[in-house]
Amino acid sequence: MSERPTVAVLGASGFVGTRLIEWLVLRDLAQVRPIVRSYRSLARVARFDLDWRLADARDPVALERAYRAAARAGVRRLVYVSSAVVHGLAPAPGTHDESPLLAKQPFAYNVSKVLAEERLRRLRADGAVEVVTLRPMIVFGPRSRWWSAQIAGDLLAGQACLLDGGEGICNTIYVDNLVHAMWQAAWAPGAANQDFLVADGERVTWRDLYAAVAEAIGVAVDAVPSVPSATLPKLLSAQRRAALRAAGRRFAWALGETLQATVVQTAREVLPSRLLDLLKPRWGALRALGAVSADTGAAGRPALVVDREMAALQSCRAVLPVDKARRLLGYAPPVPFAEGSRRTGAWLRFVFGLD
Known part of the structure; x- marks a missing residue:
């Protein structure tokens, strides 16, 4: 690219959005325009002198408005971060990027992601704006509320448990790897109007994830109760x-x-x-x-309380493929799971006052 492009980041105050802004600004890759829901949402990115906007794009109607606004502004490509839960919390073995979306699910969040993808597919058919959809599953890293801080809190409180000892597949993606995938998706020539599963590209079990967090905060993972799936x-x-x-x-x-x-x-x-x-x-x-x-x-x-949604996630036996992302996006996750866990562990020790 001969000059820095302008990149708008919706959901700029969230876990992934904040890290994307840091990643772009500190590498001087783009002129970043954060879009946040409220003034207080600017707190995390206030250290950067950025041209921000206020807007809420959480519901499907707002998503369509965002697409229409992008078309009017001449935006070439929109990268939408969906979730692999569009294939269920425990995708069937053999699930790939073109597998049908699972519309009938018991969890509202999953259904909302399916509906959003379906709406974007209809919108992108007019050819006004290219849409690239990314589907991560378990996004972890510093500032991750659910897959880092929550697990640590459960471990410290004695409220964590593992289904079948944690042998299920945990399709992790470290936050910097997701940000890398988002940047590649914004520019890769062959990515237009394509959908991609994205992950760390390693075989990681739920026990691996919990063990990494447990080690960081000084808890024995062997003491975590195992719940037999039967x-x-x-x-x-x-x-x-x-x-x-x-x-x-x-x-x-x-x-x-x-x-x-x-x-x-x-x-x-x-x-x-x-x-x-x-x-x-x-x-x-x-x-x-x-x-x-x-x-x-x-x-x-x-x-001990077993969360129904977490139990479904931990029952997964499929390693989601990233072959298509590697081939069309040039996706090459820069941070291995072990290094991502080390960085996350350092943040957790700071947050919980364990250093």
């Missing part, structure tokens, strides 16, 4: 029943509090003070209508 349906069913019972107890407690407050207030208004003195010791009995303590496990710690 027992999962019964366990999830028991959790649903327990959740309903807990909701009932919370309602009863709230009802008891309300009844107590109502009765006491009424008594104060209509009863003589001498009679009130006799009744006061009994007021606490109303509170017992809903008295309840949190469900706990051994040693008073919260009982």
Whole structure:
């Protein structure tokens, strides 16, 4: 490129968007225009002197407006970061870039990604703007809320668990590798109107991911409970029943509090003070209508809860291919999983005050 292009970054305040801006600015690759939802979203990128804009492109209607605006402005290409969950949380072995999208899924986020891709496919058919879609699965790295900080928090709280010991495939992509893929997708000649699975290109299991985080924060991964997949349906069913019972107890407690407050207030208004003195010791009995303590496990710690969505992710047995991305994008992930884990570990120790 003879001169720096102008690149607009929607979702500039998010985990990936922030890293993309840093990557572009520090390498002097482009004139970057961050697009954020609110003024407070500028905090992370405020250290750069950038020409920012306010807009919200989270819903499908806003996505279509963004496409139309790009067409009017003469934008050549739009790179959309979708997710590999368009093929399900545990894609079937043999899943590839052209596999059909899985529209019927039990999780709203997954369905929203399918709908967004379908809308963009219809829009790009007019040829006004080229659209390249990237589908990462597990994006981790410094500032990752879900796949770095959340795992660390669960490990430290004793709330982490691994399905079948973590032998399932975890299709990771380090954030810098995703940013590299986004930049390649913006310029590769053969990428126009194509869809790409992107990952680290290594066989990484869920145990590998948890072990890397555990080592960084000083937790023994061998102590993480293993949940056999054969027992999962019964366990999830028991959790649903327990959740309903807990909701009932919370309602009863709230009802008891309300009844107590109502009765006491009424008594104060209509009863003589001498009679009130006799009744006061009994007021606490109303509170017992809903008295309840949190469900706990051994040693008073919260009982282990298996997240249904996480269990589905950890059941994956397919390594998603990146051959098409390598061939058409020139994708060559610059950061191996081990190095990405090392960098993430350093950030986690800082965040959790463990250094």
